[in-house]
Amino acid sequence: MQTQQIIVTDPTLRDGSHACSHQITAEQIRRYATAAEAAKVDYVEVGHGNGLGASSLQVGFSLIPEREMLEIARSCLKTSGLSVHVMPGFATAKREIAQALEIGVDLFRVGSHCTEADLTQRHISYVRNAGKEAWGILMMIHMASKEMLLEESKKMQSYGAQGIVLMDSAGASFPQDVTEKIGLLTQRLDVPVGFHAHDNLGLSIANSLAALQAGARIVDGTARGFGAGAGNAPLELLIAVMQRQGYKFNADLYKVLDAAELASQLFAENLPNSNSVTIVSGLAGVFSGFAKPVQRAAKQLGVDPRDVFFELGRRKVVGGQEDLILEVASELARPKGQIHSPKP
């Protein structure tokens, strides 16, 4: 029997934004948040796929305003906390964080690319000064060594982060990597460590379990894996596996299974699945959120989306650099003559 209580965070209504090109409706938020509350997950994360302030031409506009999304979720949650994802460079403290504080968000997960933790200093401090909980999020962790991840998470801890979550944003990690990275952090940090998986290489549950076995105390899962790329670790599977392995957590298995059934209906048209593009995304180590825009641009410019992914991977693009998709697709199209750039 495991003794430590595991904190379960459910970003279905945030990561799932990527899966439906940011078209989550008010009704979907209301119904899913109500089901997640009933399932007693610890936190429900809501918003645009790239977090607060990310609704844009670059990543895609959200269907409904951020304020509305958060207010609806707030009204549905009593025991489960309301969480948001924050990426400095998209969201500013005085604009988006201030608004979220006013709406009553409980937890701010402030993230950066895994080597750029110092970008989060002001935003983490701002949240802590407002008396709310802040965690540090390191994204695209397959691009950094465990030593580098430790150094960056220590910075976040020094800014006031009360938890550190490693995100395998490209679904490119293997259980052995997760064991080593989470293992080092749990030994050397004072705050709880968590893991957020993507299923691009079919390893989301295996990686999440490796994280738990290495001492992670926070784990992310989404209903039916509703998330970017091939999706996240499916919450219902995660809870089932954790129950069988004897982990302690607040969530109720049957109610989580019910929430997953509801998600099957609510998000039927956009549930993620493994396909040639998501597999290549994992192999190339490119942010899972690029899947839809890559397919769209590749189709318009008549190129193979898999070639686009491998070229993006070669350039080591990070989350937020969605504009490079267009450049790479245009470049690949050029020799074949589909697009001509006028002579400067």
Next chain:
Amino acid sequence: MKADQLGVPVSSKSIQGIVDRKAEIDLVFDATSAEDHFRHAKVFAELGMLAIDLTPARVGKMCVPAVNLEDCLATGNVNMVSCGGQASIPIAFAIAQANPKIDYIETVSSIASRSAGPATRINLDEYLDTTEEGIASFSRCEHAKAILNLNPAQPCVHMQTTILAGIKNPDVEKTRAAVATMVKKLQEYVPGYQMILAPMVENNRLAVMVRVEGRGDYLPTYAGNLDIINCAAIAMAEAYARKMGETGRKETR
């Protein structure tokens, strides 16, 4: 120390170093921080020195040489907006020239992690605010957004900026011509400025991409973000100098 060896006066007394040598100084480049520039601006005004502000303080008129250099000559304090602003505002202005109405405009810059020092990182929110205000006012579009990405890839990536616009029925040919003319104008003072994606429409958005390669004089070539704002400040300073030269000659006649 290198400046001192070359006979360039240096001082460790911050703004007082400028005050002490007021008789020798006509123009000051202020590359400190927004907070400091608010204080410094008053000092420069009292001493009658021209100030070129490279911080996001926005005390003076926003200056993008390819667009409004002449209009700025009448003022004593100009603000150089931001690196992303210097790269994107001329393109936004060209898009506005070619299309009657822009509904929404956005600028996304990616810079090498190694080119972003501690001040840039801590001032990220101010960078976004200032860049948004700049792009909104020069494109006459009130809905504007700025996004900044830092990329740690090795070898370091060059500064790259994408301008995205929401326009009903954009005139792509006219936009291509206006942007091409603007790029030439910029290249006069930023030699490493190049268009890498000509205006095109994808997914209901007009997109243009530029890359800025630094000159590599002192800073590495990937630091185009630092080069472009310095180049813009120098272009402004030279314009001031030409103007002073002309008025100076007039006075001696």
